[in-house]
Amino acid sequence: MDGRFLSKPDVIAASRSFICVRMMTYESASEAEILKSLWRRDAPLENTVFAILDSNGRAILRGGRSPSMLFRDSSELARTMNEISAYYHADKGTPESLPLVASVKLAVDVAACDHLPLAVVLGRTPEERQKLISALAPLAWSNELIGKLIYASGDGHDLKQIKGVQISSGYLFIAPNLFGTEGNTIAQLSSSASRSELERSARQVVQSYRPLILNHHDHVRAGHEEGIEWQTAIPVTDPHSLEAMARDRLRHR
Amino acid sequence: MISRILMLLIFLALSANSAFAESEGIAWIPTWQQAFAEASKTHKPIFLLSAAPQCAGIPGIW
Numbered sequence: 001m002d003g004r005f006l007s008k009p010d011v012i013a014a015s016r017s018f019i020c021v022r023m024m025t026y027e028s029a030s031e032a033e034i035l036k037s038l039w040r041r042d043a044p045l046e047n048t049v050f051a052i053l054d055s056n057g058r059a060i061l062r063g064g065r066s067p068s069m070l071f072r073d074s075s076e077l078a079r080t081m082n083e084i085s086a087y088y089h090a091d092k093g094t095p096e097s098l099p100l101v102a103s104v105k106l107a108v109d110v111a112a113c114d115h116l117p118l119a120v121v122l123g124r125t126p127e128e129r130q131k132l133i134s135a136l137a138p139l140a141w142s143n144e145l146i147g148k149l150i151y152a153s154g155d156g157h158d159l160k161q162i163k164g165v166q167i168s169s170g171y172l173f174i175a176p177n178l179f180g181t182e183g184n185t186i187a188q189l190s191s192s193a194s195r196s197e198l199e200r201s202a203r204q205v206v207q208s209y210r211p212l213i214l215n216h217h218d219h220v221r222a223g224h225e226e227g228i229e230w231q232t233a234i235p236v237t238d239p240h241s242l243e244a245m246a247r248d249r250l251r252h253r
Numbered sequence: 254m255i256s257r258i259l260m261l262l263i264f265l266a267l268s269a270n271s272a273f274a275e276s277e278g279i280a281w282i283p284t285w286q287q288a289f290a291e292a293s294k295t296h297k298p299i300f301l302l303s304a305a306p307q308c309a310g311i312p313g314i315w
Contacts, residue, residue, distance in 0.1 A: 006279055006302075015279045018300040021288030022281040025305040031285050035303050053299040055292040066302075084298055093295030099282040109306045110283065112313035140280075147278035179313035180306070216314060223311030230312040232305070241309065248309045 005067040008074035012147075017085035018052075019095065025049070026232035027106060038062045044237035052084060060084060098137040100151050107152030108161060109230070112180025114150060115211040119202065120162070120172040121153035123191070128169055129153045132191060136171065139199055148206045167191075171198060173205040178212055178219070179228050224248060 005011055023031045025047055038051045038059060050070070051062035061080075064070045071077040084090075101107035104120055111118035121136060123129030133153060139145050152158075159165055162174060164185035170193060174183035186209075187201050214222060236242060279300075282288040292299050304315045 009277065012277050012279055015300055017297060019288050019292040019295065019297045020279050020281050020300045021285060021302070022279075022283060023285055023301075023303040024283065025303045027306070028284075031303075034285050038301070047305040049301070049303040051301045053292075053301055055296045055298060057289060057292070057299065060298065081300070088296065088298050090295075090297040093297060095280075095282065095291040095295065097287055097291065099280070099287065101283045106306070109312045113304075113306045113315045114278075116278075147280040150283075176313070179311065181312060216308070219314045220308055220311045223313070224309075228312065229310045230307040232307070236305070238305075241305070245309045 002066040002068050005071070005074045005077055008078070010078035011074050011081070014078045014081035014085065017090040018081065019055070024101075024106060024110065026234050026236050028102065029234050032234055044239065046238040047236075047241050052081075054088065094141050096137060096141070098133045098140050098151050098153075100133070100153055104152045104154045104158040105161065107150050108174065108176045108183045109180035111150040111174070111183075112176040112178065112211075115213055116148060116150050117186070117205050117209045118150045118152065118174040118176060118183060119205075120159075120174060121151070122155065122159070122165075122167065122172055123153070123169045124155055128191070129155075132169070132171065135195060136198065139195075139202060142199075145202055145206065149202065164188075171201070173201065175209065175211070178214070179223055179226075181228060220248070224251075 032045055035049045036045050039045055039049055046065055048065045050064045050066050052060045054060055061070065067077045101110050107118055121129055121132045123132055140151060156168060161182045162185060165172060167188050167190050170188060170190040172185050173187040175186050176183045187205055189198060189201055282291060288299060306312060308314050
């Protein structure tokens with residue numbers, strides 16, 4: 001992802017007037033169709049797609065893989081975002097639902113990619129999970145925690161790659177490993193936890209989280225050396241990515 | 254000696270990343286369905302990005 005743009009304070013500030021969606025390419029067939037509709041006609045879907053849409057999903061800006069293809073620098077992107085949000089009077093309203101990754105497995109990977117801890121809502125039934133999700137959602141959008149955790153929900157069957165779980169319903173805070181293939185439980189709260197207990201735990205996890213980060217090249221090399229391989233939900237079609245994968249396979253054969 | 258150097262490197266890597274999760278970031282909604290519902294409700298425009306959570310088949314990196 002384009003950290004030169006997306007980690008800049010002016011872009012982050014401007015993003016608060018938008019609904020920001022980051023879909024995981026090749027992890028959902030239905031989302032791939034949406035991305036293809038925003039991509040170049042008849043071209044294979046590439047690893048990244050960037051667009052700005054109105055609230056009805058109509059494109060305002062599209063056609064690039066990343067903001068760097070459309071903007072000179074982060075200031076220009078932030079300025080454009082501010083102009084768009086002013087035009088749409090977009091300074092009101094905050095999202096209310098918990099931003100849930102589609103599965104715990106994918107969420108562990110995303111948390112590793114973002115170098116953030118993961119919060120898992122654990123419940124035996126959909127009704128129980130929904131109640132716990134509703135209690136956590138306002139915290140996720142609070143000034144103190146916004147954008148600082150990844151979220152997922154599931155039951156005991158979804159926790160095969162999570163170590164140290166001692167509860168069957170409640171909240172788990174997870175530290176993913178370097179490759180996002182496993183996670184360690186660093187805090188857990190039962191379903192009877194109060195809002196203040198939940199807030200305190202979330203804040204402590206965020207404040208104390210210290211991920212190990214390798215540079216891009218070393219990360220990929222270490223993954224190949226350890227024999228790690230991620231299976232995407234649908235086939236990768238990015239020509240550059242396919243070339244790189246073929247090269248890497250030959251190199252590590 | 255090597256283990257000391259390794260420990261030092263890990264310490265430096267972790268120190269450099271201290272308070273990583275504390276810094277401000279974009280609040281991403283990870284699915285289109287949820288984002289579209291929130292946009293419909295709030296009438297805010299949509300800042301859309303997609304990224305593959307793996308590189309050359311190695312997860313844990315965009």
